[in-house]
Amino acid sequence: MGQRDEVDVDALIAQVIAREGDYADHPADRGGATRFGITEAVARADGYDGAMRRLPLARAEAIYRRLYWSAPGWDRVATRAPRLAAELFDTGVNMGPAVAAGFLQRALNALNRGGGDYPDMAVDGRIGPATLAALDAFLRHRGPAGEIVLLKAVEALQGERYLTLAERRPANEAFLYGWLADRLS
Structure with a gap:
C-alpha cells in the first residue's frame, strides 16, 4: 500500500x-x-x-x-490509518489497549451517520473483523481527512478520561499535567 x-x-x-x-x-x-x-x-x-x-x-x-x-492489533490499524495506530499505541500504553480500542470503537459508532455508512459494533475493546470493517468503511466514506477526525475523537476521549481520573482521585492530579502535555508531542 x-x-x-x-x-x-x-x-x-x-x-x-x-x-x-x-x-x-x-x-x-x-x-x-x-x-x-x-x-x-x-x-x-x-x-x-x-x-x-x-x-x-x-x-x-x-x-x-x-x-x-x-x-491489540494496532499493526492492522496501521495499514489503514498509521497516525491513528500510533495514537492508539500511545493511548494503550497509558490506559491499556482495551481502553484504546474501546475509544476507537466508540468514535466509529458515533461517526457512522446513524448506521448509514456501516453498522454499529459492540464496544468490546478488541480490534477484530467488525472494527476493521467499520474503519475501512469510515475511511472509504470520509477519505483521507477521516483519519484526522478519528484521531481527534480518540484524543478527546482520552483527555476526558484523564480529567475524570483526576477528579475522582485527587492524588492523580500529580500526573494530570504530564498526561495532557504528552498529547502535544
Missing part, C-alpha cells in the same frame, strides 16, 4: 521509553514501581523476576512490541 501504511514501531517504542524515563516509584502512582514505563505487574506477568531497577531495556522494548502493538 506504499508509504501511507509504514509505521516505525521501534521509533514509537523509543518515544514512549524516553518519555517514561528509567526507574520510577512515585508514591501516588497506583502502578507502583516501573522501569521504562513497564509496571512491575506487567513485568512479572511477562516472566521477569528480577529487581525492577534492573529490567533490561531490550525486555521492555519486547513487551511494548508484543503487548502494546501486536496483540
Whole structure:
C-alpha cells in the first residue's frame, strides 16, 4: 500500500521509553514501581523476576512490541490509518489497549451517520473483523481527512478520561499535567 501504511514501531517504542524515563516509584502512582514505563505487574506477568531497577531495556522494548502493538492489533490499524495506530499505541500504553480500542470503537459508532455508512459494533475493546470493517468503511466514506477526525475523537476521549481520573482521585492530579502535555508531542 506504499508509504501511507509504514509505521516505525521501534521509533514509537523509543518515544514512549524516553518519555517514561528509567526507574520510577512515585508514591501516588497506583502502578507502583516501573522501569521504562513497564509496571512491575506487567513485568512479572511477562516472566521477569528480577529487581525492577534492573529490567533490561531490550525486555521492555519486547513487551511494548508484543503487548502494546501486536496483540491489540494496532499493526492492522496501521495499514489503514498509521497516525491513528500510533495514537492508539500511545493511548494503550497509558490506559491499556482495551481502553484504546474501546475509544476507537466508540468514535466509529458515533461517526457512522446513524448506521448509514456501516453498522454499529459492540464496544468490546478488541480490534477484530467488525472494527476493521467499520474503519475501512469510515475511511472509504470520509477519505483521507477521516483519519484526522478519528484521531481527534480518540484524543478527546482520552483527555476526558484523564480529567475524570483526576477528579475522582485527587492524588492523580500529580500526573494530570504530564498526561495532557504528552498529547502535544
